[in-house]
Amino acid sequence: MINRLSFTFEDEKTQKKAFKAIEKEQQSIGYYALPDQDITPLLKYCDSISDTIDTIAVIGIGGSSLGAKAVYEFLKPLNGLTRKLYFFESTDPINITNLLSHIEFSKTHFLVISKSGTTVETFSIYKYIYSLQSDPTAYTFITDPDSPLETYAKEINSTVLHLPHNVGGRFSVLSTVGLVPLALCGIEIQALLNGAKEVKESFFYDGYLKDTLLKKATFYAKNHTQYNINCIFAYSETLKYFCEWYVQLWGESLGKHQRHSAFHVGLTPIGLIGPEDQHSFLQLIMEGTRDKSVTFIKIEDFHDNITIPDITLPHLEGLDTLNNLPFSKLINMQCDSVLESLEAQDDIPIDTIILPSVDENTIGSLLYYYELLTSLVGELIDVNTYNQPGVEAGKIILKKKLNQKER
Structure with a gap:
């Protein structure tokens, strides 16, 4: 499920401490x-x-x-x-x-x-x-x-x-x-919960996701000053609003004063959709400042088998390589090609999440995966993951303006 991020940093003591903190949080969160x-x-x-x-x-x-x-x-x-x-x-x-x-x-x-x-x-x-x-x-x-x-x-x-x-x-x-x-x-909301429960049990009962999430969170925390921008690059239009949800979850949870210092910290979330954003934002990732990590999300089974027709267009014969190719295979080939191009850079942290299909169980798993990851990163960068004083400040000012309007 993850590649380059897993092996950049390993700090077992830090990971064990974070895991115990998250276990304890279950009593109050x-x-x-x-x-x-x-x-x-x-x-x-x-x-x-x-x-x-x-x-x-x-x-x-x-x-x-x-x-x-x-x-x-x-x-x-x-x-x-x-x-x-x-x-x-x-x-x-x-x-x-x-x-x-x-x-x-x-x-x-x-x-x-x-x-x-x-x-x-x-x-x-x-x-x-x-x-x-x-x-x-x-x-x-x-x-x-x-x-x-x-x-x-x-x-x-x-x-x-x-x-x-x-x-x-x-x-x-x-x-x-x-x-x-x-x-x-x-x-089917029970299937949604079942997907989340699979992730929960894998994490809390020593399944493979425990190691995955702890390593990933540790990498983000230890590198949050250098790689302070985290991009999701999702290769499906169906994940567009998942990316919006992730932006709120990540930004509102992790952009804080640290609990035990006066420092401002956080990781800036960016949601991208492939292949459209590979024709725009990818340029910034590829050749811009090395301050971004990238998580690719791809879907294994789209439940849709439409195929590019076996048609030759005059003067465009070079595009016949597309003929008889399912769109589901093409979009994943595009994802893999961009991923390989970034792997060749050596200094852009990347990882990949492969979703088995488009169903309730899958999206339930993905949501809970990111909630756990957010909690872990918040613990490791020493912030209160669950408050939002920056948001509240604007609300207070608005209410004052509304009260003045009535006078």
């Missing part, structure tokens, strides 16, 4: 337990939504939407999803108007997601939609217990679902936040 949860209550809730509903709309931002969107967009190209899923996650008026043009209110159920219950972006959008659809049965609210949002939802007699204890937004995709909208669209 809620996301670790999510693969083992009983989803019976969630499925029962989903069954209560009328069959006349053909669209689910999530009103939420950041961790309240990015994870579910990553899974949905990964699986959407496959047949079998029972409902459409839209995400209202921006206060851009053009975006809001455009999304609403795709929705029929009588056939749409809205999930309003806010951990705190007071997210400005979420409730500005909710207020607007509520002015157009005021039926309380059209809404389900997902929030922390006893939040202002729960109080409001109960007052208007809407359904309330809770987030599990101590699960931060960017780690919440395998909780109510992600599982409910995905299950409502026909996605």
Whole structure:
């Protein structure tokens, strides 16, 4: 699963210390337990939504939407999803108007997601939609217990679902936040959790992923000043929104003051999609500053066998080498070619993740893999992985501006 990154640094003492810290974190950080949860209550809730509903709309931002969107967009190209899923996650008026043009209110159920219950972006959008659809049965609210949002939802007699204890937004995709909208669209959420559980058990019970993740995290931590940019180069359009989720997870978790110093640290995340970005950003990786590591993600089985036709085009006979080639093989050949070109540079750290197929188990595994990797790197670079004071600072200023507006 990994190549050059594995063998650059090995520090068994550091790795053992990090592993013990992560083991201990399971007692206080809620996301670790999510693969083992009983989803019976969630499925029962989903069954209560009328069959006349053909669209689910999530009103939420950041961790309240990015994870579910990553899974949905990964699986959407496959047949079998029972409902459409839209995400209202921006206060851009053009975006809001455009999304609403795709929705029929009588056939749409809205999930309003806010951990705190007071997210400005979420409730500005909710207020607007509520002015157009005021039926309380059209809404389900997902929030922390006893939040202002729960109080409001109960007052208007809407359904309330809770987030599990101590699960931060960017780690919440395998909780109510992600599982409910995905299950409502026909996605097998138990398979999603099973994939995550395989990674969890491999890591915590001495499977091959324990060594993989510890070595990879150690490399990132020990080289975070030189290789301070981490690029995912995913060779499938289905992973575009996974890359967005990763950017939030990595950036918001690792860009911090260190706990025991005044230093600012972090690894800058960049999400790239092949082959399109190999015609642009690859130039910067190949010949630019040596401050970037690259993780290639490729898919073994695309579940699609379309093939380039056996056609000869006048004056373009040199391209007949493409004839009869499946697109799934071509895109992986492109990935392998770029990977080999970077391997030849010797000073660009690279590794590869191979996904067996496009299904729930696979994306569940990948999500949990990156959550564990994030926690390990956070521990090793000595930051609080689970807070976000830099994000909160902007929220405080915005609320002050809004309060001044009322005067």
